[in-house]
Amino acid sequence: MGFDWSIDVSVAFSQPIALPPNVSYWYLLKKFANYEPCESGSKRARGRAAELVARDSDKHDDEEVEGGIGRSCTEVETRFHYNPKLGGAAEDKEFNLECNWPELLSEAFAEAAEKICGPGHGVELRLERGGAHGEAEGGAAESMLLLRYAPSRTCAGTGEGEVDIGRGGVNVPWGVVRAPLPRINEGAVAARFNSVLTALGLEAGAPPAWALISVAFGG
Numbered sequence: 001m002g003f004d005w006s007i008d009v010s011v012a013f014s015q016p017i018a019l020p021p022n023v024s025y026w027y028l029l030k031k032f033a034n035y036e037p038c039e040s041g042s043k044r045a046r047g048r049a050a051e052l053v054a055r056d057s058d059k060h061d062d063e064e065v066e067g068g069i070g071r072s073c074t075e076v077e078t079r080f081h082y083n084p085k086l087g088g089a090a091e092d093k094e095f096n097l098e099c100n101w102p103e104l105l106s107e108a109f110a111e112a113a114e115k116i117c118g119p120g121h122g123v124e125l126r127l128e129r130g131g132a133h134g135e136a137e138g139g140a141a142e143s144m145l146l147l148r149y150a151p152s153r154t155c156a157g158t159g160e161g162e163v164d165i166g167r168g169g170v171n172v173p174w175g176v177v178r179a180p181l182p183r184i185n186e187g188a189v190a191a192r193f194n195s196v197l198t199a200l201g202l203e204a205g206a207p208p209a210w211a212l213i214s215v216a217f218g219g
Contacts, residue, residue, distance in 0.1 A: 003167065003168075003218055003219070004167050004168065004218065004219065005132075005167065005168035005216070005217060005218030005219075006168055006169050006170075006216075006217055006218075007168070007169070007170045007171070007214065007215070007216045007217075008155070008170075008171050008213075008214070008215045009155060009156070009170070009171065009172065009212070009213070009214045010153050010154060010155040010171075010212075010213050011152075011153070011154045011155070011179075011181060011210060011211070011212050011213070012148050012149065012152045012153040012154070012210070012211065012213060013148070013149040013152040013184060013186060013189055013208065013209070013210050013211075014146050014147060014148040014149065014152075014208065014209075014210075014211050014213065015146065015147045015190075015193050015204055015205070015206065015207070015208040015209075016144055016145065016146055016147075016204070016205035016206050017125075017145040017146065017147065017197070017202050017203070017204065017205055018202075018203040018204060018205035019052065019145055019205075020052055020054050021054065022054045022055045022056055023052055023053070023054060023055070024052075024053045024054060024055045024060055024094060025094060025097045025098050025102075025105060025127070026065055026081060026086075026090075026093050026094055026097055027052070027053040027059075027060070028052065028105065029080055029081045029097060029104060029105055029108055030080070030081040031200065031201075032080075032105065032108035032109045032111070032112045032200070033076050033077070033079075033080035033081055033108040033111075033112075034076070035111075035112035035115060035199075035200065036115070037115055037116070037199070051201065052201075052202075055094060060090075062090040065090040065093055065094075066088060066089060066090050066093075067082070068081075068082025068084075079104075079107075079108075080104055080107070080108045083101070083104060085101060086101060086104075098127070098129070098143070099129065102126075102127040102129070105125060105127055106124060106125050106126060106127070109124070109125035110124065110125075112196075112199075112200060113125075113196050116195055116196055116199045116200075117192050117195060117196065121192055122149050122150045122151050122189070122192075123147060123148075123149060123150075123189075123192050123193060123196055124147075124148050124149075124150045125145065125146070125147060125148075126145070126146045126148055127143065127144075127145050127146075128143065128144050128145075128146060128213070128215045129142065129143045129215075129217065130142065130143075130215045130216050130217045131216075131217065131218075132216075132218045132219070133218070133219050134219065140216075146213070147193050147196065147197075147208070149184065149189045149192075149193075151182060151184065152181070152182055152184050152189075152210075154179050154180075154181050154182065155171055155172075155179065156171070156172040156173065156177040156179050157170075157171035157172050157173055161173030161177075168218070181210070186208075189208070190207075190208040193208050
């Protein structure tokens, strides 16, 4: 069996989200899926929103994570945190959400962000994972949760433009490409990022900025 790999390179106006070690993406998914606007002055609401759960903490309840088995779920639960494709066991759900179905996080976030910023805001969430057999090197992270302004994303590869080398590929076409960056209102986008982070009880890992983002994966 060969070594499959891929490399994605892009530039985007983005901001990393700070997460505790061994964070539970299942509980994060549930937070996004269940988000409803509330009064900003509510201490109870702020405390609930600010809570992130680690997989190895007492707050990670396997029975809750597995609670969708054998019972009737709401439409939101079935689409997101109790989606059958995530599996039944708590460990399977955490693994599948992080490694196989991270788009569920993006989809649930998109619905929450629209409640916060309104339609057409352009803010999206991406869970990026890389590394050779899951291990990163040279200062790279094994995974990163990013806010990204979708209209700003720029890469050299467009349409069918991709270098395909054996069992791997890079999203650039053969040849030379000069890809201009779009003009955006950086202050307005940064304010949207902040609104989303505040409403969802998340913390920024760094200031919002234009950044080169590379995701190299192999295994």
